Amino acid sequence: MTIRIAGVLLGMCLFNISMSAFADELDDTQIKLEKERPQAMLIVQRWQLAHQNKNAEELTALYADQVDYYHQMMRREKVIANKSLFFKSEKRKFLSQKIVSTISINSDGNNTDDEDGADDSLRAEFVKQVVMNDRAQNYPASLYIKENKSGLWQIIAETDDITDSNLGASDDSRTVIRAKFNGKQPQYAWVNSRNTETQGSCDYAQQCSCYLWSSDATVKPIEIPSCNSASLNILSGLDGSGRDRLVLLDWREMGGWTGIHLYDIQRGQWTQAMNMVSTHINQLEVQKDPLVVPEPGKPGYVRVTAVDFNTETEEQESESRVLPLIVLPE
Structure with missing residues (x-):
């Protein structure tokens, strides 16, 4: 067993950083997040309902033109095609999906920086429970949500930590x-x-409290x-x-x-x-x-x-x- 001491020590060093140097910036970020959080929450709720109802048309309205879909860049049409196949599969029969945890929304992007270097996408994190072939499994899932130039909020990326881990794309914080x-x-x-x-x-x-989950x-x-x-x-x-x-x-x-x-x-x-x-x-x-x-x-x-x-x-x-x-x- 190897404890990743270096990584956790780095995290603990945050306690020694003075908050005053960036307090104003933090306040501005928090105010912006509070304004945008309801929009992102609505997208997550619509996304969940569309999965529960196997509604590909509703999902089409939620995704951006280009989507980072489980670490593959795809056009929206390809994402919806994958979703439709998933809903109709007989080998791995999809029965239901629900969100079984609270939904956390952070000002945390997916490397989708604008030209000015600002990253204004939001990251929604939650645990989804998917029932396939009468077996229920939990997944720590993430949706990345961003407002486009027309003012429409859309999903620009979707993944879960289990897939990230299998692909070698997991970060130390999750x-x-x-x-x-x-x-x-x-x-x-x-x-x-x-x-x-x-x-x-x-x-x-x-x-805060931590919560230990199982798949x-x-x-x-x-x-x-x-x-x-x-x-x-x-x-x-x-x-x-x-x-x-x-x-x-x-x-x-x-x-x-x-x-x-x-x-x-x-x-x-x-x-x-x-x-x-x-x-x-x-x-x-x-x-x-x-x-x-x-x-x-x-x-x-x-x-x-x-x-x-x-x-x-x-x-x-x-x-x-x-x-x-x-x-x-x-």
Whole structure:
């Protein structure tokens, strides 16, 4: 298991940046986003309804002339043709689609810069649940939406993180990983974060929660409170169950503290596989070994490096702990 420490350390450095230098620009961006968000939300709702009704004509009105469709540039007519084939396929029979998460809309483009260098497209992120051949699957999906020169809001790009990962196009902020978390079938896992007040996108200055999802729609997402973002890795071979474990580091609002979590899927749902252990960014900077490793000679146990704050000495203290895996009775 390799924890991508460099990437998460870079994210944590944002806490040390002064907000005053770009406060005015941030306010202007937020005001613009608040004005445009209802337009983007309406596009997403129409897109969802068109899929539910298998309405290719409605979809035609939603897409731009050129669309970045799952990392292939296509004309609108080709996109609609693909959608129509998908709706009519008998081999992979499409039964329904619905959005099962909140919809987060950000001022985040898809490299569709205007001539002046400004990128005014919006990114709508949500989890869609698609039922094909009587099997429901979750996908972390994205639509990129932009106003054209005629003032019409249209979809300029569509993708999902699972396809991105398979194509090698996934970015570090939205990682999906695949493993046998239940010890049987491989499935994808990912985390999204939401502002606990607005259920919109999460910034480091806000109170947020993270939500751990599975591509298996029967596995319900779980909430990780006080979490602004998370990094994920896989730990295998800890016992004879065949279950891969998900190592999750939750990144919090302030102070450089993070929690080390271990999850798997038991009884069909996400289960905490060990008690959460706290650590600090300072430990990540000096530790070269993984934070969680199998304990040699003790199947079903892991060794974790924990960091706590000693209130008497007012210093951080690290400790190596051996913890048992939590296994629910069948």
